[in-house]
Amino acid sequence: MLMTETDLSRARSADGAPGRLPKVPEGPAPGDEGGSLYAERVKVYPKEAHGRFRTVKWIVMAVTLGIYYIVPWIRWDRGPYLPDQAVLIDFPARRFYFFFIEIWPQEFYFVTGLLVLAALGLFLVTSIAGRVWCGYTCPQTVWTDLMIAVERFWQGDRNQRLRLDKHPWSAETLWRKGATHLSWLLIAIATGGAWVFYFADAPTLAKQLLTLQAPLVAYLFIGIFTATTYVLGGIAREQVCIYMCPWPRIQGAMFDRDSLLISYRTWRGEPRGPHKTGQSWEGRGDCIDCNQCVAVCPTGIDIRNGPQLECIQCALCIDACNAIMDKVERPRGLIAYDTMRNLAADGRETVPLHLIRPRVILYAVAMVVVSAIMLVALLVRPDLDVSVLHDRNPIYVRLSDGGLRNGYTVKLLNKLYEPHSFKIGIEGLPGATLSIIGLDKEADPVVAVPPDDLQTIRLYVTLQKQGAAALTGDSTDFNIVVTDVASGERALHKATFRGPER
Amino acid sequence: MAKRDSHPAAKVETTGHEWDGITEANRPLPKWWLWTFYACIVWAIGYWLLMPAWPLVSTYTKGFLGYSQRERVAEQVADAKAAKAVYRDKIASMTLASIVEDPELLNFALAGGEAAFGDNCAPCHGRGAQGAFGYPNLRDDSWLWGDGSLDAIYTTISHGIRADDPKTRMNQMPAFGRTGMLTEPKISDVADYVLSLSGGGFGDHAAIERGGKIFAETCAPCHGADGKGNSKLGVPNLTDQLWLYGGDKSTVMESIRNGRGGVMPNWSARLDPETIKELAIYVHSLGGGR
Numbered sequence: 001m002l003m004t005e006t007d008l009s010r011a012r013s014a015d016g017a018p019g020r021l022p023k024v025p026e027g028p029a030p031g032d033e034g035g036s037l038y039a040e041r042v043k044v045y046p047k048e049a050h051g052r053f054r055t056v057k058w059i060v061m062a063v064t065l066g067i068y069y070i071v072p073w074i075r076w077d078r079g080p081y082l083p084d085q086a087v088l089i090d091f092p093a094r095r096f097y098f099f100f101i102e103i104w105p106q107e108f109y110f111v112t113g114l115l116v117l118a119a120l121g122l123f124l125v126t127s128i129a130g131r132v133w134c135g136y137t138c139p140q141t142v143w144t145d146l147m148i149a150v151e152r153f154w155q156g157d158r159n160q161r162l163r164l165d166k167h168p169w170s171a172e173t174l175w176r177k178g179a180t181h182l183s184w185l186l187i188a189i190a191t192g193g194a195w196v197f198y199f200a201d202a203p204t205l206a207k208q209l210l211t212l213q214a215p216l217v218a219y220l221f222i223g224i225f226t227a228t229t230y231v232l233g234g235i236a237r238e239q240v241c242i243y244m245c246p247w248p249r250i251q252g253a254m255f256d257r258d259s260l261l262i263s264y265r266t267w268r269g270e271p272r273g274p275h276k277t278g279q280s281w282e283g284r285g286d287c288i289d290c291n292q293c294v295a296v297c298p299t300g301i302d303i304r305n306g307p308q309l310e311c312i313q314c315a316l317c318i319d320a321c322n323a324i325m326d327k328v329e330r331p332r333g334l335i336a337y338d339t340m341r342n343l344a345a346d347g348r349e350t351v352p353l354h355l356i357r358p359r360v361i362l363y364a365v366a367m368v369v370v371s372a373i374m375l376v377a378l379l380v381r382p383d384l385d386v387s388v389l390h391d392r393n394p395i396y397v398r399l400s401d402g403g404l405r406n407g408y409t410v411k412l413l414n415k416l417y418e419p420h421s422f423k424i425g426i427e428g429l430p431g432a433t434l435s436i437i438g439l440d441k442e443a444d445p446v447v448a449v450p451p452d453d454l455q456t457i458r459l460y461v462t463l464q465k466q467g468a469a470a471l472t473g474d475s476t477d478f479n480i481v482v483t484d485v486a487s488g489e490r491a492l493h494k495a496t497f498r499g500p501e502r
Numbered sequence: 503m504a505k506r507d508s509h510p511a512a513k514v515e516t517t518g519h520e521w522d523g524i525t526e527a528n529r530p531l532p533k534w535w536l537w538t539f540y541a542c543i544v545w546a547i548g549y550w551l552l553m554p555a556w557p558l559v560s561t562y563t564k565g566f567l568g569y570s571q572r573e574r575v576a577e578q579v580a581d582a583k584a585a586k587a588v589y590r591d592k593i594a595s596m597t598l599a600s601i602v603e604d605p606e607l608l609n610f611a612l613a614g615g616e617a618a619f620g621d622n623c624a625p626c627h628g629r630g631a632q633g634a635f636g637y638p639n640l641r642d643d644s645w646l647w648g649d650g651s652l653d654a655i656y657t658t659i660s661h662g663i664r665a666d667d668p669k670t671r672m673n674q675m676p677a678f679g680r681t682g683m684l685t686e687p688k689i690s691d692v693a694d695y696v697l698s699l700s701g702g703g704f705g706d707h708a709a710i711e712r713g714g715k716i717f718a719e720t721c722a723p724c725h726g727a728d729g730k731g732n733s734k735l736g737v738p739n740l741t742d743q744l745w746l747y748g749g750d751k752s753t754v755m756e757s758i759r760n761g762r763g764g765v766m767p768n769w770s771a772r773l774d775p776e777t778i779k780e781l782a783i784y785v786h787s788l789g790g791g792r
Contacts, residue, residue, distance in 0.1 A: 039530035243532055393630030397789060400644040400742035405789055407641075437787045438608050460789050 043165070044238060044300035046148055047158035047292070051319025060136045061145055069190070072197035076100075079417040081451035089199050095452070101378065102415065102452070113374040117367060124363035126254040128355055129337065130261040134247065135314035140240050143191070143233035144298065147184055154180045158295055184234040185226070192225030238299040242310050252309070257340040258354045262313045264293075264304040264335050267346035272304075275328060286330045293317035293335055303335055384420065385413040386482050386493045395498045403464040404471075404499045410457050410480065414449040421448045421485040424459065429478035429497055431467030435460050446485060461497060474501045586610075593776045598652035602783060615784025618777050622769065623785075631788050636747055636764050641789045644744050647671050647736040650792040656782040660775075662768035663736070670768055673724075673736045679759030684720065686759075692716050693754040699729045699741045702749060 048054075076086035076099055083090065088097040096103040096111070103110050125132045134141060155161045155176045164173055196218045197205060208214035209222075232240050241248065255261060269287035287304070294302045296316045301308055303317045321335040342351040391407035399405060414420045423446050426434050437458040439445040449455040459480070463471070476499070479492040519526040549555065553565040564570075589610040593601055601607045620629065626637045633639030638646055647663065648654025661669040678684040684692065694705025695713030705713070718727065724737045731739040738746065747753050747762060769778055785791070 037530055038533040038536050040533055239532065239534065243535070391630065393628070394632035394639075394641065397632070397639065397641040398743060399642055400739070400744050402743040405641070405643075407789060437612070438602070438605055458787065 045158045045161045046298045047295040049296040049316040049319040053315035053319050069194045072202040120367045131313040134312040144237045147234045150183045188226040188229035191229040192222035195225045260337040263338045292320040296320040383415045387411045388495045401465045404468040405462045408459040412449045413454045421446050423483040425481040427479040433462050590776050611780040611783040615780035660770040663766040665768040667768035675761040677761035689758045
């Protein structure tokens with residue numbers, strides 16, 4: 001479904017209706033002489049809602065914020081050599097730890113896969129039930145919700161806040177607003193503070209931060225995230241969703257007539273009007289025009305004007321309206337999750353839900369495929385790995401007796417959490433001897449690789465005269481054998497011995 | 503309270519563009535966007551004042567913070583030098599043999615040596631130290647000068663060969679042809695004999711025999727009666743498979759006729775001793791070191 005201008009124009013609520021959108025003066029259009037090119041922000045005073053969706057949102061807030069603040073403090077034992085933080089992005093060591101998973105820089109495709117999954121998940125959920133991400137779990141929504149709750153705590157609900165802003169400044173205004181902003185700042189600092197713990201050992205960094213011993217970059221990032229949280233969550237709020245975020249625009253193309261969207265059931269509500277107890281409901285709609293749906297809206301729109309770009313589909317209007325419907329003893333669900341197709345039937349029939357649609361199946365299949373690829377990649381990820389690079393310059397070296405020598409750069413990767421030692425040998429090249437720089441005096445060279453690290457060695461393979469004469473071509477395949485000293489496990493790595501053309 | 507009519511007709515001016523019923527509204531921008539724009543301008547002015555900004559005829563505005571990227575680079579280079587000093591000091595004070603015993607120092611020296619090799623040695627010896635016509639391959643197992651030990655390599659790099667250095671390695675292969683010591687046919691015979699020493703050469707037996715006699719008289723004093731040379735004096739072994747100037751007959755004759763005298767600079771005049779030590783360790787590690 002695309003957002004048409006007709007839809008958007010409905011958002012222009014009638015004069016007097018509280019709403020975010022600027023009232024456009026009649027007369028000259030913007031840009032013409034006399035019209036303003038810029039619109040003042042219309043402040044939104046969201047009222048507190050109570051109901052099922054509000055409860056869900058409180059729970060989602062608690063869970064998401066809990067995850068954010070607590071995760072860096074979870075410990076995960078990786079032995080004596082590695083950090084014991086469950087989730088850690090270790091930039092200096094170039095490692096990313098996530099519980100039992102550890103990612104090296106060259107394995108960044110795991111992160112790419114996660115991002116692809118996240119995008120597909122967003123598409124999937126949007127085509128099923130609209131802007132669920134925006135309404136419940138987006139950090140902007142969660143923090144804004146938290147900031148509004150704090151504001152409500154210090155300044156009271158919608159009506160008190162409206163009154164406070166209408167009156168001239170007084171001592172009361174000052175302390176109430178001061179307390180609000182101070183609380184916002186503290187939340188913002190805690191948010192920025194939690195962020196840096198993902199990038200260093202949390203307990204150590206906490207101690208450093210408190211004793212002012214932490215690296216400058218930690219304070220810098222706390223500052224940046226404090227500023228963004230305070231400004232975006234506390235002050236900008238719905239402006240971020242409406243003017244800064246690209247997602248609302250994209251989502252217009254993601255839901256269709258079968259997506260469950262938060263909708264006002266016009267066929268049931270209209271014609272609307274005030275209703276007195278005892279009056280008949282005959283010949284009129286269920287909407288008593290109490291404006292509660294508008295009052296609770298965090299973006300300050302009127303859901304009764306149809307789907308709108310500004311609507312983050314947080315479902316608070318459903319809670320507000322249901323409470324009123326209970327009071328006037330009409331059935332709930334005047335505002336509800338509904339499909340465009342069902343709405344178009346105007347209540348004459350109930351169009352069955354049609355959630356399993358080609359696009360839903362496509363997104364789900366794509367998610368399964370990406371997950372499967374990632375899982376396989378993770379399962380076959382070798383803990384001990386060898387890579388062999390043959391010297392290119394020179395390809396081979398001729399020796400004084402007519403023998404040949406080849407040089408190789410061998411990288412031994414140890415992705416395990418303890419040091420490992422490897423015996424290096426060769427197989428399949430009769431008469432060849434090998435030597436390793438730094439270990440050339442040892443008969444049986446053993447290379448020690450530190451835990452979770454790689455060791456690069458230079459390896460020379462030499463064929464004396466007879467061996468070189470026995471080569472049949474300019475290139476002979478053989479194996480470099482790497483044996484784990486502790487377990488005796490052998491890994492063969494194919495390599496090539498090069499000589500002059502024959 | 504809201505008016506009854508909640509579906510007011512659009513009072514927003516449109517641009518007149520319409521596609522399938524979708525019209526383009528001409529809406530005012532939020533005012534804070536404008537303020538953001540002004541804030542950017544203020545920021546820019548602050549930036550001009552604080553940071554280097556405007557080019558002038560022969561200089562530029564320096565900015566009150568006095569920031570300079572060149573100075574920053576110099577600082578970083580100095581920092582890097584200071585960080586390396588720990589290792590460089592050790593390399594300066596320790597013997598070559600003890601440096602290679604220490605894996606950490608060995609690694610450092612190899613990395614530094616490789617870089618220095620690329621800068622200073624690669625133009626002649628090649629990036630892979632594989633050598634070229636007249637420039638020895640440093641990876642094989644034969645050494646023209648010295649025994650391939652760390653100290654011998656260090657000496658060669660420090661003092662060079664036929665260089666302007668009192669301790670330089672020095673010898674001379676005479677130009678037997680040019681000075682008239684040997685006639686052209688004799689040079690041909692000696693070349694046949696020399697090639698036969700390493701199992702090559704296809705001259706007739708008579709020529710090789712004649713050449714052998716000349717060799718014994720003229721060449722053996724330096725190259726030895728068996729032709730195995732003497733690496734202490736920089737005399738090449740003529741019996742092995744390696745040729746500095748090529749192992750075909752005309753090249754060997756050319757060597758006898760006009761002599762050879764390759765030059766290697768005395769690097770002690772250009773590089774500090776630590777770098778030369780690193781170079782010696784690196785070259786030693788290329789495969790030929792003993």
